[in-house]
Each structure stands twice: as structure tokens, then as C-alpha cells.
Amino acid sequence: MIVTFLGTAAADAFPAAFCRCRNCQQARTLGGFSLRKRSSLLVNDDLIIDLGPDIVAASQIHGCSLTNVRYCLQTHPHADHLDLSHLLARGPDYGTVGARLLSFYASTQTLQRASETFRTDLAGYDLLSAYAETRLNLKIHQAKPLEPLAFGNYRVIGFPANHAPEMGALLYSVESGGHAIFYGTDTASLSGQTWQTLHQQQMQFDLVILDHTYGPHQSESDHLSATQIIEHVQRMRREGLLKPDGRAYATHISHEGNPAHPELAAFAQQNGYQVAYDGLVLDI
Numbered sequence: 001m002i003v004t005f006l007g008t009a010a011a012d013a014f015p016a017a018f019c020r021c022r023n024c025q026q027a028r029t030l031g032g033f034s035l036r037k038r039s040s041l042l043v044n045d046d047l048i049i050d051l052g053p054d055i056v057a058a059s060q061i062h063g064c065s066l067t068n069v070r071y072c073l074q075t076h077p078h079a080d081h082l083d084l085s086h087l088l089a090r091g092p093d094y095g096t097v098g099a100r101l102l103s104f105y106a107s108t109q110t111l112q113r114a115s116e117t118f119r120t121d122l123a124g125y126d127l128l129s130a131y132a133e134t135r136l137n138l139k140i141h142q143a144k145p146l147e148p149l150a151f152g153n154y155r156v157i158g159f160p161a162n163h164a165p166e167m168g169a170l171l172y173s174v175e176s177g178g179h180a181i182f183y184g185t186d187t188a189s190l191s192g193q194t195w196q197t198l199h200q201q202q203m204q205f206d207l208v209i210l211d212h213t214y215g216p217h218q219s220e221s222d223h224l225s226a227t228q229i230i231e232h233v234q235r236m237r238r239e240g241l242l243k244p245d246g247r248a249y250a251t252h253i254s255h256e257g258n259p260a261h262p263e264l265a266a267f268a269q270q271n272g273y274q275v276a277y278d279g280l281v282l283d284i
């Protein structure tokens with residue numbers, strides 16, 4: 001699998017629009033890897049995790065077309081992960097007529113939220129209707145937690161996130177061609193049930209990507225912090241969930257407690273993981 005990080009920031013983006021904190025000022029000065037768009041991940045050229053608000057900008061800046069995307073795994077409906085207006089560009093007025101069907105997977109609760117937002121704020125019709133599926137060349141699927149899904153060359157499992165429980169937030173494992181990745185944002189520390197299921201499913205990841213909303217001197221809330229990432233990565237390696245040569249990357253990085261990229265990357269390197277940046281491409 002080829003994995004492209006379309007964005008690696010938490011909800012505010014980094015630097016945040018009007019913020020003059022030390023971290024945002026440092027990121028503006030340094031530019032480059034320190035400039036982060038809202039989190040989203042492209043797998044090969046046909047699977048996207050989260051239709052985030054910055055995916056079009058990411059596609060333009062990093063030169064990765066989204067026109068071949070056939071599958072979307074949606075973690076949850078928070079605005080930094082889901083901008084439903086992208087779906088309007090699949091309507092009959094756009095150059096998508098005759099294009100491949102987009103299969104959109106999300107939890108029941110996420111679909112309900114998306115349906116409300118889509119009808120009231122965007123389109124005036126129901127996203128979950130046959131009309132929407134035909135008009136937008138779209139197929140909506142419910143992703144049930146812990147139930148494997150198979151489509152194309154992929155096998156996927158959604159794991160309950162420790163985040164926005166009323167929205168049915170999911171983390172995803174994606175397997176293809178004998179390799180596996182885990183996309184673990186947004187979440188606080190993984191639940192006992194998720195750890196147990198990772199073992200029951202005999203997951204052995206080549207790449208683990210985790211929520212790094214909070215930095216080295218902060219504690220977790222409904223997101224992970226650096227300290228929890230270090231513990232999670234160590235445990236995954238110890239318990240064989242992360243292969244001996246497997247890689248661990250941080251994403252969903254907030255300006256609140258994380259320094260600009262070079263300083264954060266150096267901290268991570270010393271602590272057994274790495275920090276993703278926008279446009280990073282990994283061959284798994």
C-alpha cells in the first residue's frame with residue numbers, strides 16, 4: 001500500500017487562523033513540514049479516510065488526484081474530519097458522470113449526523129436516500145464496530161474510538177496485499193475491548209498512526225497526548241500488534257502543546273515513534 005498523509009493537524013489546523021501562540025508563530029516562520037492541514041489519509045489512490053475540509057487543498061499542494069477514490073472510511077462527523085460539500089461535486093453538473101461509484105462507510109450515528117447536516121445546511125435532500133445515491137453516484141454503507149468489511153483488495157475493521165461516543169467514532173485497520181495499517185485518530189487511550197479485538201483478529205501492523213493532539217507536557221482528555229502515544233507504541237510492539245520493523249507515526253497534531261515540526265520530530269525520534277507531515281508518502 002502507498003499511504004499519503006493529506007493532512008496532519010487537529011481541528012484548528014496548524015498554525016491556527018488567528019493564533020499568535022509560540023507554536024503557531026514558530027510554524028509560520030519555519031513553513032514547510034510545520035504547516036499542517038486538517039487530518040486525512042489517502043491509501044493508494046482509491047481509498048480515503050475522512051472527507052476532511054482540507055482534502056482539495058491537499059490534493060492540489062501535494063499533487064495527488066482524488067479522481068480515482070472509490071472508497072471512503074469516515075471516522076466520525078466532527079467538522080475537522082467531514083466536509084460534506086465535497087459530495088456535491090459528484091452531482092450531474094460536474095465531470096463525474098460515468099465515474100466510478102463512491103462507497104462511503106461510516107457508523108450509524110455518523111451517518112445520522114451527516115444526513116441532518118447535508119439536508120439542512122447543504123442540499124435540501126436526504127443523503128441516506130436512493131435519490132442522493134443516484135444523483136451523487138454514491139453508495140452508503142453502515143460500518144458496524146468490530147465487524148470486518150471487505151471491498152476491492154481491502155479488508156477493513158472499524159474499532160470503537162474513545163472519543164465522541166454519541167457519534168459512534170471509529171478507528172480503522174486496513175489490510176491489503178499481506179500488509180496492514182491502523183488509523184487511530186480521534187481517540188483517547190484505546191479501550192480494553194479494542195485491545196482485545198486487535199489480538200482476537202491477530203492484527204500485525206506494518207504502520208500504526210495515532211492521535212497526537214496533545215504534546216509532551218500535556219495529559220490526554222478525549223485525545224491522546226505524547227506520553228500516551230509512547231505507551232501505546234511500546235505496548236503494541238511488546239504484544240506483537242506492531243511488527244518488529246513496523247513504523248509508528250503521530251498525526252492530528254494541535255498547536256496547543258506541540259512545537260513546530262523539527263522540534264517535535266526530534267522528541268518523537270528519541271521516544272520510539274515518528275511525526276507525520278502533510279504530503280508524507282509511505283510505501284507499506
Ligand SMILES: [Zn+2]
Binds near residue numbers: 011080
Ligand atoms: Zn479531530
Ligand SMILES: [Zn+2]
Binds near residue numbers: 019023
Ligand atoms: Zn497557536
Ligand SMILES: [Zn+2]
Binds near residue numbers: 076078163164186
Ligand atoms: Zn473528533
